[in-house]
Amino acid sequence: MQDWYGVMIEKIHNLTLTSRLSEALELTKTMMEQCLTTGAADVKAWFERYLTATYFYMGDYKNCVNTYEKSLSIPPEEQDWLMRHSIGAYAAKAYQITGQEEKVLPLLEMELARLKQLGLYEEYSIYYLFHAETLHSAELLKRYLGMPFDFSTADRYLSKAEEYAVLNRSTRDHFLFVKIWRLCAGLLEQPEKAGQSISEILALLEETTPFFQSLSYGRIANALDTLDQNPEQCKLFFKQCIQIGEKIGSFAYAPIAYGRLASIYLREKDQDAAKEYTRRFLELCCQFEHHYYLRFKPLFASVLKLAGELSITPDFTRKMLSYGGYTAERVYIHTLGSFYISPTYDKGSPVKIRTKKARELLAYLLEHRKGVTREQIYADLWENSEANVTNLFHTRRGEIRQAFESLGADNPFVYEKGVYRLNMDEIICDHDLFQQAVDEFRRQSTPTNAKRIVDCYTGRYLDDMEALWAESSRLECEDSFLEAADALLENYRNSGERARAIELLRRCMRLSYHGHRYKITKERRGINA
Structure with missing residues (x-):
């Protein structure tokens, strides 16, 4: 079996890099079964190790990370020999996407040091490319969140990736992708030349594999959406990204494309399409653990808001709202029919507000969104009361606060400029x-x-x-x-x-x-x- 490994892993490697992913996965699992049959458990672990790369190209980052971590039990001397088909770069990027960012750079630096020690220079381009990609993603997140950002370090690693990619025929796709990356960046820097840049990118795509085609269509569409240019072409490119990726069994960029399309359809007031694409977006992100890009609030805030309102993948949506630092909508207020509040993820389970007058006070402020003075509240809700109305008002406020806190929400009352109003950030009505x-x-x-x-x-x-x-x-x-x-x-x-x-x-x-x-x-x- 050890003799077979060298032949078969090369075939699996080539199938993976040429986007024949289902064939690569099937052949790998067949070889693993044969290893078990012959008692070659060590060789089975070698084949299983390479699934890290195959799962990465499939966009299955959950299994990519799990397989990589399982491979760490292979003895160090065997690991060195297996480095001719390295997997660490794939695992590093998968760690970032699954939200384990602290593991990314240490792994990339450790693996690159091992490659240098072993003299495996032909593997450099993929490591420099992923180093550039992870750094670029981190700086891009800062940019979207309005923080200081700097792409210079990522650009240096991109240049190194380009330098080593031209040295080997097997890394030609890396070289083409670097060129496409630079052209996509040029779209944002020189939007007046967008047509020319897109034509150049499309010409390059004819020479590369479906995996990189899918990725590149997504990047072009992202640039067009950011520039607010040619929305129909933008949607077409996102859909081509999805179609090409799903045809080869790759969900590396397709989930993000679904999410971006959902956001676009929300802007266009196409509720049905937005709902359909939101559901697909979150189901895929949940299945394959695409977490990182959900932190890009300007891109996905409206989509996650829609998911919360419609209870789409409710558990995963709540998890991502927390992970991404969003203000989560925790309280659902039902007004059409009987009046009650409930958790947003279980709208049919009312939560008790202690008194009828507290319920009415909440409904009253919901009706008067811009705010109302205390005197007007007293006149409308306690006009004929002979009791201490101020005490009643504050007691009922406390009852509402307690009900909201039982749902994990903050006190909804806001008092400013002489009026009371509700903070609607955590409320769906x-x-x-x-x-x-x-x-x-x-x-x-x-x-x-x-x-x-x-x-x-x-x-x-x-x-x-x-x-x-x-x-x-x-x-x-x-x-x-x-x-x-x-x-x-x-x-x-x-x-x-x-x-x-x-x-x-x-x-x-x-x-x-x-x-x-x-x-x-x-x-x-x-x-x-």
Whole structure:
């Protein structure tokens, strides 16, 4: 088996570098099984070790790191011999992406020292390339977070990678990728030459492997999005990045591309596409442990906010919000129907607020987002009270604070410039989601947007409170619901969906109170016409 190893690992190595990843993985596992059959456990460990590289190209950073750490049990003298197909650079970058940044540079420096000691200069380019990549990513994060940054050290390592890449035919892709990297950087530095730079990059892509093609399309799209240039071409390049990567079984950049597309669709108010791409983005990031780039708040804050509102991968989303230093939305406030608060990850589990008046105070401040004076609060909520209203007010504030703290949130009360208001940073409210759906319907009156309003409207606004101060908002919500329902009923009637039409018509008829009388016209009755 040891004699076979030299032949077979070279084949696996070539399959991996030419983006034939499923073949490389299958052949490696076949050889591992044969080693077990013949009792060659040591050689099995050698084959398994190289899966570090294969998993890296597949974008499976979780298994990349796990396999590398398992390989550390191989004896040192065997490790030196195996360094002809080095894996440390792949593990180092995987450590960064999985959020274990403290392990990256020590590993790169240690592995490079071993390569120099063993005289394996043909492996230098990949180490210098990954050293440049990890440093560049760290400085790029600083740039996005508004901190001082400096790409000069990363650029020096990139030049070294280029210097060694031209010495070997096997590292030609590294050389091409360095050229593409510089052209992508040039897009940001000279946006007026974007068309020329993109043409040069696309010409280079014809000469490289699908793995680097996928990566490069992602980088071009990132530059275009940053420059806010040619949004349709930007989306096309992100989708090409995904398509090429998934075709070869590589998710190295595809998850990030899904996330960036989700952000773009949110800006374009395409809620359905944003939801679809957000789900795929977070599912892949969770599966393969893509963590690091979620720290880029300007890129992904809106996407993670949407995930929190819609309970998309809720456990992973909460973990990434914490890891990325985001302000997590922890409290969900339900206003359409009965009023209650709950954890955002379990919206159907109400958390008790001790008294009805505390609930009303919270609802009142939710209604008055810009803030309201203490005197106005007293007049609206305790107008006829003979008790010490100041004491009552502060007691009810305390009850609300305790309920929020039970959900891991801070005190939501803010007092500034003479008015009280709620800090909404940790709050999601169903009324806000309903209003977003209404705004989208007003922009584009499609059946899909009408149905979103109908689905959001789960009951009359603050229905279990008298709350006369909320009557105007109640009627506005009902009007918006009925407007959308009319549009949806017409769609159901035209498409012959009688059962859905009857169900919706009954919902509308139940709103015949407080001045709202839903008129059953001949057209509305003719749902089966």
